[in-house]
Amino acid sequence: MLVLTRRDVYELVPMRDAIDLVKQAFCDLSRGTARAPLRTPIEIPDAHGTTLFMPAYVPSLHSLGLKVVSVFPDNPARFSKPTIHAAVLTVSPETGEPSALLDGTYLTALRTGAASGAATDLLARPDARTLLVIGAGAQGPTQAWAVLCVRPIETIYVFDRNPQASQSFADRLRELVPDLQARVEVVNELDTVIPLADIICTATTARSPLFSDALLRPGVHINAIGAFTPEMQEIPPETVARAYVVVDSVPAALAEAGDLIKPLQAGIIREEHLRTELGEIVDGIKPARTSSEQITLFKSVGNAVQDLAVAAEAVRRALALGRGQQVSLL
Template sequence: MLKMLLLNKSDIKKVFTMKDAIEADKKAYQAFSEKDAVVPIRTNLGTVREGESMLFMPGYVKSLDCAGIKIVSVFPGNAEKGKPVVPATVILMDATTGEVISVMDGTYITRVRTGAASGAAVDLLAKKDAKVGALIGTGGQAPAQLEAMLAARELEEVRVFSRNKEKREKFAEDISKELASYGAKIVATDSSDDAIKDADVIVLATTSEVPVIDGNLVKEGALISGVGSYMPNMHEIDEVSIKRASKIFCDSVEAVLEEAGCIITPLKKGIISKENDLNKELGDVVSGKIPGRESDDEIIIFKSVGIGVQDVVTAQMIYDRAIEKNIGTNWE
């Protein structure tokens, strides 16, 4: 009889670290760019209420013989109900039999693998001696984004900003305790400008429809990772940063051109071109097909909208380790 493994957040945390998640994302990006994965553009059903969406993200990795789908929703009103704003479930399948082998807490997987997307970018594209980080946005994604930065580089300070003063200060206080083992100073700032000044790594985790940074203040050699905006009307990265960037890397060029307003709008305006600026995927850096950072003066942008293969590879790694360590609940 088939046994299906049920894994909650607590189970996953017992077998899977942020550094593991970064390696999983790197493998996922490489599989995607090498055409070892089948990843359809996600389906967005939307809802009758503005600002809500229900997303279905399938993926299959040939070399791992695994497949799966993440069902993830964005319901801002959930915050008032004490529920996750971005609830999700990941269903993992055995691609040799077509059977479902595991159901996992996709809300936690989404946070950790999306944080790891920035972590992978920092690992591959940030300056080796990066010391100062900036995080714009203190929502549900923020803790994982901040931990990924610290896991990928030995940062001495991370500055945090969001529009709500009380929220950003509480976030900085709480996360300083949670991530104390990394040894970085984490402080709230009064403005986005203060946060990004002299920052080597800038992570944007917002769904803002207007830019949240001033590209004129981005220092030479900085890495900007934009992981928050995922729809054509969202523009967290400003056009000055786009224009100043030496290189722009994507998780999936196809998906970014379909979904990311930060890139779609400047492309339509002629600020960048698809041929010259939007032909680089992070997976090709992982495999060594193209170079990442080539000098400490380059401003580099990484734009991610998320691809289903991240969830599949992450889920497979979690599943394998859970089986090995006998973690989780079996359901026959």
């Protein structure tokens, strides 16, 4: 079995390639040719954590396997460890044998960024120049990296309740994008920068809206990737109600996305408002942005087809280049 580290995955699959892979995976998911059962979460109350088990099969990319990802918010304070840990196991679609084990922590950030990159490519205004990242943790830099791949961003505003995360954001982004040209500015107040943002990426575990809907500028595009349970919420219900909402998977969004479930339960929106999947836009079945003033919202709770699409490509390239370590389980 092949073992690939974070460094292996980073060097084998650049963000631009990951965006294309995720587009294909979402297209297959919307067509019904890919299979991704709703993930199974297991709560760990004593540690205030959640571990999620996420299988998927993407035939067009010859990819089958499982991701296990843990979100333990107390880790940084209690153990000086990251909030998110993950591993991806790929399985041969021909024989069912375990074929590779990959670091899933970086891969999760990569594929989540790639999903936002795909959505930004299809939904953001072509003249977008200003990006606001809310949540400067593990997901923040790859969100910015993905947006930089599809739009000529000149200024990146960064906000996080943890000052250390905000201050280290630029250095972590430059590790991913050594030739970074955009100006990175840490902000302490969201109200002053929300009206300046052409694109907003939210990557938090908030349980109430992060900003006021009234502050949004016309034509803004939002990638909301942080809130992944019915109890969590990053986006104001008023924004959800007036935006063109696109999701990664309708069944998953209706089961897990608090940003959408809470307005539904309050009667602010109806399910018909949430029927557009990103894969349908990739496939040309549903429209992308329809006007320069339209507010667009991509809500993602994450789907294992993203992980397995990127993982399969990393494994293919590693085998071709002789990268990684071979380990026998016998």
